[in-house]
Amino acid sequence: MKNGRFNEKYFLTDDQIMLRESVQEFAQQELAPRARELDAWDHTDYPFDLMYRAGELGYLGLSIPEEYGGTGMDSICEMIMIEEIARVSSGMASAIDAHSGLALAAFVEGGSEEQKKNWLAPAARGEKIAAFALTEPGSGSDSGAMTTSAKLEGDEWVINGTKHWITNFNGCDFFVVAARTDPESKGAKGVSVFYVDAKNPGVSIGEPEHKTGNRGPGSGTVFFTNCRIPKDCLIGEEGEGFKILMKGLDEGRLVIAALSIGIAQDSYDRAVRYANEREQFGKPIGKQQIIGAYLADMASQIDLARTMLYHVCRMKDAGLEYTAEAAAIKVFASEMCVRVTEKAVQIHGGNGYSEEYIVERNWRDSKLQTIGEGTSEILRCMVLARRCLNEEY
Numbered sequence: 001m002k003n004g005r006f007n008e009k010y011f012l013t014d015d016q017i018m019l020r021e022s023v024q025e026f027a028q029q030e031l032a033p034r035a036r037e038l039d040a041w042d043h044t045d046y047p048f049d050l051m052y053r054a055g056e057l058g059y060l061g062l063s064i065p066e067e068y069g070g071t072g073m074d075s076i077c078e079m080i081m082i083e084e085i086a087r088v089s090s091g092m093a094s095a096i097d098a099h100s101g102l103a104l105a106a107f108v109e110g111g112s113e114e115q116k117k118n119w120l121a122p123a124a125r126g127e128k129i130a131a132f133a134l135t136e137p138g139s140g141s142d143s144g145a146m147t148t149s150a151k152l153e154g155d156e157w158v159i160n161g162t163k164h165w166i167t168n169f170n171g172c173d174f175f176v177v178a179a180r181t182d183p184e185s186k187g188a189k190g191v192s193v194f195y196v197d198a199k200n201p202g203v204s205i206g207e208p209e210h211k212t213g214n215r216g217p218g219s220g221t222v223f224f225t226n227c228r229i230p231k232d233c234l235i236g237e238e239g240e241g242f243k244i245l246m247k248g249l250d251e252g253r254l255v256i257a258a259l260s261i262g263i264a265q266d267s268y269d270r271a272v273r274y275a276n277e278r279e280q281f282g283k284p285i286g287k288q289q290i291i292g293a294y295l296a297d298m299a300s301q302i303d304l305a306r307t308m309l310y311h312v313c314r315m316k317d318a319g320l321e322y323t324a325e326a327a328a329i330k331v332f333a334s335e336m337c338v339r340v341t342e343k344a345v346q347i348h349g350g351n352g353y354s355e356e357y358i359v360e361r362n363w364r365d366s367k368l369q370t371i372g373e374g375t376s377e378i379l380r381c382m383v384l385a386r387r388c389l390n391e392e393y
Ligand SMILES: Cc1cc2nc3c(=O)[nH]c(=O)nc-3n(C[C@H](O)[C@H](O)[C@H](O)COP(=O)(O)OP(=O)(O)OC[C@H]3O[C@@H](n4cnc5c(N)ncnc54)[C@H](O)[C@@H]3O)c2cc1C
Pocket: 098, 132, 133, 134, 135, 139, 140, 141, 142, 164, 165, 166, 167, 168, 211, 214, 219, 368, 371, 372, 373, 374, 375, 376, 377, 378, 381
């Protein structure tokens, strides 16, 4: 093990290692100088030039097939890219997750050939930026309780409803929106997914939320008011939207795990440096047995999370069912991230409680990971416990 990471040569390909190095170069040279600016508390306009640049480099469509504008790499490559970006700015990694991990995944799962060519391909190349609109003020974990409706009138769908906490909402080019197409149905049934151009006159947005962390991309409310879209903006079959969304969320959960590992790795690296530099009682604090033990636990947990994440990626790429495994690694990695970032603050003492030190930002950024894309409670109760009890999930 070197610097908190097992020797990757044993389990990564040369291409995967090269990708890590090239993303690190982008992250250090182009993203790091702007990471503080992105985290400013009153920051409201995400500099989308960073997203377009990530698109130019192929990062927004890494695991999307080449014929649809992607680079056709495997899922581990996508996780490596997210981890390296999150080590520098978890806000930017969240923006990429909303775009690729969630919105574009809907096209991969349910899009027609024409939709993939017309909408997925430009977005995979990073020419268009997407947002994913599922959550509503009254329906978060219980997404089946959504009330946003879509009604077919002639050749158009008419969407009405409010979506809440939508990342990339202020500046994206289009939304992937979930809405109820069967007013009689309840829960997951009768929900469909749509492509909605952000410039549609029926779309308006609220103010960005003042978030604790993961700043950079705005997250906020989107209103759909008699929003008319062509009939062929329906993605997949009418009423089958939930299946598409849940498949997309499986992938999104892997992305959150990678993001968590990136934040934790950066916190660990900083904690090691600080433990070596900071002297108290005449020697570096890292020489105190308890600080060394903290570092040992942090490194082990990060490596465990990364190893399991790559294992689940291999299951996904082999075409195996991986819903429960995605839930398990999301819960483990996100909670690991909260623990590791908290310990990194502790190792920094009072300095860890100052905005001057990046471990403070990482600590704030960590908490979202146990909430978004399936809270720890929901994944434990509705996926993992059910699997243990041989129930349907
Ligand atoms: C910064 C940020 C960005 C986001 N970006 C997006 C986005 O781009 N697109 C999008 O659609 N959404 C987005 N979200 C929304 C996010 O997915 C939801 O916040 C999340 O699903 C939880 O829903 P909620 O906030 O309504 O919490 P609630 O569902 O109200 O849950 C509150 C608490 O109750 C617990 N709970 C609820 N039901 C149960 C149960 N049955 N059993 C046990 N415990 C339960 C939860 O685990 C949680 O602890 C974002 C949220 C944030 C904070």
